[in-house]
Amino acid sequence: MRQRLFIPGPVEVSQEVLLSLAKPLMGHRTKDFEEILIECWNMLKQVFKTKNDTLIITGSGTSAMDAAIASCISEGEEVICITGGKFGERLAEIARSYKARVKEVEVTWGETVSIEKVEEAVANSSAKAITLTHNETSTGVLHDAEKIGKIAKEYGLLFIVDGVSSVGGNEFKTDEWSIDIAITGSQKCLATPPGLAFLSVSNKAWEVIEDNDTRNYYLNLKFYRKSLKKNTTPFTPAVSLIYALHQALKEVFKEGLENRIKRHSILAKATREAVKAMNLELLPKEEVASNTVTAIKIPPKLSDDDIRGVMRREHGILLAGGQAQLKGKIFRIGHMGNVSYAELLGMLSALELTLKKAKHDFKLGGGIEAAESIIGKI
Template identity: 45%
Template sequence: MQDKHYLLIPGPTPVPPSVLQAMSRPMIGHRSEEFAALHRRIQEKIKHVFQTEHEVFILTCSGTGGLEAAVANVLSPGDRVLALITGNFGERFANIARAYGAEVDEVHFGWGSDVDLAVVKEKLARGGYKAVLATHNETSTGVLNDIAGIGALVAETPALLLVDGVSSVGGVEIKMDEWHVDVLVTASQKAMMLPPGLAMIGVSPKAWRVIEENRAPRFYFSLPAARKSLEKWNTPYTPNVTLFQGLDAALDMMLAEGLENVYRRHRLLARATRNAVRALGLELLAGDACASPTVTAVKSPPGIPADDLRRVLKAEFGITFAGGQGILKGKIFRIAHMGFADKMDVMVAVSGLEMALARMNYPVELGRGVRAAQETFLGREQR
């Protein structure tokens, strides 16, 4: 069927029917009492997801816009920044800071590896950093970083911890306050189960002291302006009202399922995917100790270009996997299992992968990966 399609990329992700229905409600004025009530409801619910007692600001922009807002409000030209890089999005965060005139000390841990806390501790001991930039879930490599560990180290210094949680918040546990995260950024189109267009930013009291003293210019991305408007349950500039309505419904879904159940579901989907990939004789990019619960990166087998495999999947089976980025372009493919995802999404992904490999004359045993995923879901996986 021409219109039948399976979107299995790490953003944008499929949107649940109830969220689409909420987004189809009649438009309301963004300066109205109705919008203020909507904004207040969202604020009460999103704090649970961020695990914070402090305000979460919602900007109408992409996740990259949210990261730029974090940088613009904290950093001034000449500030020293420690950037912890495990992939493409860690590099992007560093580049944003550099664009704002910061002196960026980049530490690269390798594409497929996570942040080494011993290295972070050694770097911080030298002092002088205004901020530390970290990516919680690096979707370009399928790596999850230890934000709790990083936060404990940064908390002992004057530096602020700025975290890119764009592809983790809503699918992976993160405790903003307990883990000493000073600025946490996420976006609508990943585990939050919405179309692209909203960035959400949590800010700690420690960060506010820096933000209030910062004299660097900012306008649209001004968090002080956002805080002033939030006092009246408003936004400083025109928000995407439709996405706010969708966010309200998406948060209801997540809280009804229960956050612990949401996190458990994502871990199970990731484990089933990884077990299936191993059963097919393919190599995973990230090790089990740092594997992302929301996306799995797989090395394409010898003689099978990753992008050719992805083309077969889409053309013949209507399945879309993500490709590699940066130095991994053409070398890996990525299977997302985030947000509005369940067991059968993984079964579609694995069975489609088997058939695509067979179509490309790779010696795959059909059903082997599917069985591994099934056994995982039935609690019969091999330990």
């Protein structure tokens, strides 16, 4: 049985993207490859909604998070890190690994950050930067990057935003929201195989980076800037993955970026309505829920295996579990990338059968009906 991915990355990719991986390799310093890189950089600018430089790193999304912190923050400097989930906490962990003084704005997992708490933390600090995970993959919460960007701008701080599970699926406006370094990865909303990370870097951030004595080598963004001016990369890139990225980005713009974001929004709304109709409880409040991943509480009488295990074994569908303190307490449905409405309905149908087998109390077919009521309004 072929396994279908409904996890928040990696995601299913198109046949055209898969085929692009089989193309013959070319020299990474050739004119032909340079043209592909330039097109990718330009399309990434449109995805990020920025006029800033865009960079491609061969590595996971975490490599770009590491690069941003290492290139901007010196030992002993203060950073305000908004947590509230596994990946918000990861930014704080990276900052600590470079001997920064981390001031956390703690957020209960499943809730959104208090803007008042952020402003209070900034006003009573000597911080150089604020970090935020825009779309917290571990909880399905979307934070208000726009309001936090205004605070960062008002106080003259760098604003570093992890948009790994957000860019291309949620509204994300790098320049308008005063984001100095925006980060995303290949394996989520852009529907490219894992292994590439992307950043947009503002002029303000470049000034800081050029003046910073980073301890990193491979992820030193100064090297990437120097190579960018020559239309190349500082180190050998994953050539085949960049072929795949090139094809995937063309598919994004064939659909239309705004259409893609709208589709993600409809998928998310349909999923939430279906889940409620199945007598399941969402982890976050709907007004702060993500477009790209839905986090759902496991009913008290059921186990993780009753849901995710059966979905995998009997229906060939992979869902994500909870992480850290939420392990065994929630499951997560990823509906990002190229997921179609028909594919979503198929997954929800399998979830209904799984819950029925577990003797969960709900009306069979109610979830599908609720989802169709949302999709049918298109």
